[in-house]
Amino acid sequence: MSNKNKFDIEHLGAPKYKSPMELGKEPGDQLFDFINESNRLVFDLSVDHFHHCLSTGVQPDCMEMAGPREDLFFDAKNVTAAIVTCGGLCPGINNVIRGVVMALHYFYGVKRIIGVPYGYEGLNPEKGHELVELTPEKVNNIHQFGGTFLGSSRGGQDVEIMVDTLEANNVDMLFAIGGDGTLKGVNAIGEEIGRRNAKISVVGIPKTIDNDIDLIDESFGFETAFDVASPILRDAHNEATGAYNGISIIKLMGRDSGFIAASAALAMPVVNFVLIPEMHFSLDGERGFLKALEHRLEQKKHAVIVVAEGAGQHLFQEREEVKDASGNVQHQDIGVFLKEQISAYFKSKETPVTIKYIDPSYIVRCAPANSSDSVYCSRLAYHAVHGAMAGKTKFVASRVNNKYVYIPISEVTKKRKKIDLEDELWFSVLQSTGQPFFLS
Amino acid sequence: MSNKNKFDIEHLGAPKYKSPMELGKEPGDQLFDFINESNRLVFDLSVDHFHHCLSTGVQPDCMEMAGPREDLFFDAKNVTAAIVTCGGLCPGINNVIRGVVMALHYFYGVKRIIGVPYGYEGLNPEKGHELVELTPEKVNNIHQFGGTFLGSSRGGQDVEIMVDTLEANNVDMLFAIGGDGTLKGVNAIGEEIGRRNAKISVVGIPKTIDNDIDLIDESFGFETAFDVASPILRDAHNEATGAYNGISIIKLMGRDSGFIAASAALAMPVVNFVLIPEMHFSLDGERGFLKALEHRLEQKKHAVIVVAEGAGQHLFQEREEVKDASGNVQHQDIGVFLKEQISAYFKSKETPVTIKYIDPSYIVRCAPANSSDSVYCSRLAYHAVHGAMAGKTKFVASRVNNKYVYIPISEVTKKRKKIDLEDELWFSVLQSTGQPFFLS
């Protein structure tokens, strides 16, 4: 069988240097070993898939294990690395920046690390932002703060100009921390680099608070996001019970995927309805949302509703899509819309209700990483550096099936990850909230 | 000199019973002593006031010390007490409810405590809410949660109907937890009770997250409010620095008084502008707010603005006042307005800015009380109970000059407390933020 598969990572060329890291090479020496390139991990765990491969002779899709390689493409001590952060904020960005700088400096002895300010804009000289030098001292405490130390911006810049900037600054490797658009952007940069036969490795570290990057277990910052949202739900519940027929509507992030809404509702089981982009629901009708809400109020005199920002877009009359600078579809505000619809419905029924609308989005996204994400960010950063040093390019470092792996950027950007309504996560939410399976 | 002054509290009548509490009566017995009615505290601490009294022979205004009295008006074991919570949520309401129930039950052996549901509505039988019985078991854990265990509502009810309900339920004392409107309401109830010569004590425990009750040191929940707001400012600062010319606008509570905005900005010194209702500011002009903001961005490339919800109302064209059910003037949304004005201004200057608007109001107001407020709430509750048992009525329990006292409701509702722009608090804010003294 051929070992070639869709998860293979591109390399800039054959390795030329030995790693400066003093690691073990064989089991039993009580030392961590360099990762052998042939050591790969099966992607699909179902035994049915195993049998399918067995009967057809097809190789299973398998992924490269992340970690330090003994043979490097780059001469570590002469490397110039650059880091850029793009798109919206997400807890943990500073942890990743810090981890990349520390790994480059302490593990490989890299002397020159460039911080690109304000996202891809920082790679466009016309924008007038100056590149900054990064050192361990400068980034030592940044993990305790949310936001991005480097600044960010939305949207792309001309790929050729950006590669010009990288070349002009003798950059050997670019670490791009960002979401779907950013990853596609850095992949395009990698392709331009390839066309020029420049030897610059481009690496993505997937950042999306919505947790909608495909294939991977979860994206960093996501656990912090629902950890921060959780006490807000607890208190919103107290808002709801604090008034007769009190209704709290909390809008959480989730443009196309409802992971934060679903997980927050599971984490703080005071929620009665979760509305996510993946589900189709009606407001009206005997089995519609408003009727279900009315039923809830009759029973308990209060209700807590969590709605993902991208939910219920089909409910708006006007369908003209608006895109923001990153190319994401701009959504109408479903939270405000729901508040109005609920208010009108109960007014028509002459039922007094007290509705509170809470939008904690910015509070969630600029929070510092919690401990779990902090660990995750450090390890992602370390692996990203190991991969780049080995000359891999156009890949992301991530975790799949609870193991750290490298995956081609092109694979994780094929589509967005969404909640499968037939999967156990969504089922758990329905179980926990007690909301009807269908609202239409 | 006569001992009569404006801070004297009304009594239902002469005391008839001995307190069931076994306290000390004289210094040195290592036991807390009953409070002697003649033990009062001077209100105005300035030595000038002292000299004024001295030279004119006028008695200084002095307040009754709060605490348990040896002689009670009520026969504790036969008392029926009622508790009602009104108006918007504020951290600590449940702590006060718990404290009142515990004090009534454990200190005085009161057997019957009634919880009035959903504010003054609960005293109007037409509303159909049922009175609930409160016990130590029911309220044992409620201090760990925000909101109000009893439910609340805005606005008043017919005073005669409410007094009818109190009499019909043999209520001897009513504890009303609420703000300016609630206190005026319970005072009106007290007056109707007086007209009927009913022997029902009415007690207020001032609740206003805005900290705008006059005369008192501060209202409960206020410290929690800016404690909860503080990390939100910290993270909003990271939002601002995360973008080129990033501007974060955070709207905090404060309809007529800017205490939360001012204190939060002092607590988390990342704020560059604080706009409060007490100040008059212009957007335009060389010394106006927009110019100052522009100057700030030129210097630092980011800015954090805290605005109290009642600030800048003079800026709206339409001045038609709208009142909510509690009679509070409904304000236009200054936060949204500011965002639009700032956006337009920099658009006209062709300066790119990124503006984030954050409104954490509901997150702040339904948070659980922090430790300082928790202690304060317990002690307020205890004192309220002691005062009611002694037959005092139409008073609030509170803290003035760092001492617990009783004050007539009529005195604290004469006007709202506001930040004095010539006082040291506001000066500290100007010092801490570095914002210009005047923005007009």
Next chain:
Amino acid sequence: MSNKNKFDIEHLGAPKYKSPMELGKEPGDQLFDFINESNRLVFDLSVDHFHHCLSTGVQPDCMEMAGPREDLFFDAKNVTAAIVTCGGLCPGINNVIRGVVMALHYFYGVKRIIGVPYGYEGLNPEKGHELVELTPEKVNNIHQFGGTFLGSSRGGQDVEIMVDTLEANNVDMLFAIGGDGTLKGVNAIGEEIGRRNAKISVVGIPKTIDNDIDLIDESFGFETAFDVASPILRDAHNEATGAYNGISIIKLMGRDSGFIAASAALAMPVVNFVLIPEMHFSLDGERGFLKALEHRLEQKKHAVIVVAEGAGQHLFQEREEVKDASGNVQHQDIGVFLKEQISAYFKSKETPVTIKYIDPSYIVRCAPANSSDSVYCSRLAYHAVHGAMAGKTKFVASRVNNKYVYIPISEVTKKRKKIDLEDELWFSVLQSTGQPFFLS
């Protein structure tokens, strides 16, 4: 190939009833589907293992997917379930209790749920603890608190007596939340039940704050543990820098496994030394710990040391093992020992040092679950219930390779999970702290 393997779960007998849950049965109906018993997951993800199976014809070890079954062994509406919590506290126990009660009541309509008080003692009538009835109302808020609502105790009780109690109370299924000893205990109960041919399902939900249950991704409460420890490390670092040659020693849980120490140090990268039970280290010698610490102080004038409670046991002269009531080896206090050794060492060198010893163990273990653990606990509880209803017995519900599965208790109790010193986790710790690979 035979489908029989070591991960197969025992059943009480053939299913007799249809599930009362109304789920989907096929893909595409937008409804969660019942889990098909044949749907299993490969345990070992390495492609080498795949090839090994392929070439030898051996079936890979595979695990049963967790989730609701269409065919049940028990008649849900007539089931009596019991829950017991054993051993030391761990964040999330109450979440699991709540989840089990909610799932039994709402998903399956179970009417009778018994809470066993104070661990296995509660199944021994001689101890005099009374069984309690559990309802959704009783457990509704318990997830917000640490500890265990049911009480716990260490150590086992006579198995026959415990089974007698289960039978006397008509218990159909027993959910045991506990660590290694508890799981072995409930397995022994299951074996006695088998001997009696009683039809009682026994289910384990692995609880160990040390994260030392074998095979599974991680145990609940573990993430909370290092999340709570993390700011304590941050502040301990400030203690260290607050004095000249300041040294903070923080002892964290970890009798045989250093997962909490390692993860907390990764999460809060202010730590300079992590000492865990899995590593052998010397105090003395040129490459020993004390010399390394001295070197650190010379460089930076402060140091932060995290030590797992079970680390360095070889350093004690007296090797007499003492066991606690659960049979766990009682360890000498390595933290105090280290403090003494460090103090003596620098005294002998006439180097002034200031040492602070911090033991936050009880603060960590009785904290409420964070959001991630809260979600995990709910889902574990739901799956435990589904498995029991299907008549499975002597199994644990857990997560492996990021998927929810059932595993025989006997498999997870074969040995304790430890940190592999050659694995990437430990390597990350060494990278993050900069401590020498060996300290001997």
Next chain:
Amino acid sequence: MSNKNKFDIEHLGAPKYKSPMELGKEPGDQLFDFINESNRLVFDLSVDHFHHCLSTGVQPDCMEMAGPREDLFFDAKNVTAAIVTCGGLCPGINNVIRGVVMALHYFYGVKRIIGVPYGYEGLNPEKGHELVELTPEKVNNIHQFGGTFLGSSRGGQDVEIMVDTLEANNVDMLFAIGGDGTLKGVNAIGEEIGRRNAKISVVGIPKTIDNDIDLIDESFGFETAFDVASPILRDAHNEATGAYNGISIIKLMGRDSGFIAASAALAMPVVNFVLIPEMHFSLDGERGFLKALEHRLEQKKHAVIVVAEGAGQHLFQEREEVKDASGNVQHQDIGVFLKEQISAYFKSKETPVTIKYIDPSYIVRCAPANSSDSVYCSRLAYHAVHGAMAGKTKFVASRVNNKYVYIPISEVTKKRKKIDLEDELWFSVLQSTGQPFFLS
């Protein structure tokens, strides 16, 4: 009447310069006014004191209002200021450092600010610590961290040597942040300066987590201390209820004064016994502590005990006092002692108990300041600077009767503030815990 009284502050000499601050000078100009030296505040608020003064013609003791003066002793732009932090850690030290630096730099234009490292040791050249220069940039973020940015040490140094160092470095004003010993130390420095007729202002900012500085409302860091302790008590309660006859003992700071123990117990009302240094209690006897504890366990099967570190010292056989480097009496560990005594008592009664001993001292003292303390620290720092600039010396800036004032160091160090067992605070604790008034 003469205006001279014990609260008058010493001055270095007559003012020579005008303040560079542009403030108002009269009411109504919407600008904060310079503080008039004659504007003083009465210390004793009781109306009895007023009448006493009236009848005797004695002036009441009154304090100087803190705040900026129009006339300064120093030429602000040429000032060299120094800051030193001494003794144990306490939340808020960094906030005070930051506030002093910001006030000196921004309000007065001071160019040279010296940080003295590691307490008074830093003023003794023999110790070899180098003075550091402080700037707004260096201290900008330090308020978000516990500990002290400057380092601290215990104990004093030779006063003459310290004054030599101040003179050698042309220091004009020294801000000393520390407790009782530190304040006495800086007063002695001030006296030596006086003997030399050097013109150096010495200012104290009282720092004592125990809140035991006399006369003042409270010391900074104290509110944070019981705020941090409060959830630890909550969780310790869950430890206690998690075992049959579970007993949690939590030792909190408080060498001579039980304010933290008392306030934490009030803030988190799950505590059954509070033992403080001010009270005399017996273990044995019918009305002793152990009997009361036994009674509690019989009733409720669990108990939570908070003990201040300095409580029950009379219980130790050996009375040989040991002093630490600061001259504070070193206390035996009452927590461990209590645990042993309780264990022995119930063993003798053959009553099974489970005792957990929790000592969160270091976790409490190195926490970052909460919002209330953060505001307090900034304002204290500002006032300290204003006073020094005016040429005042040997004073502390603090808050009394809820107003900011200056007080001579000699007045606040006459004795330690303690809980008055006959005061309302302690009574509230007894009420809240339900513990007997006497335990002897």
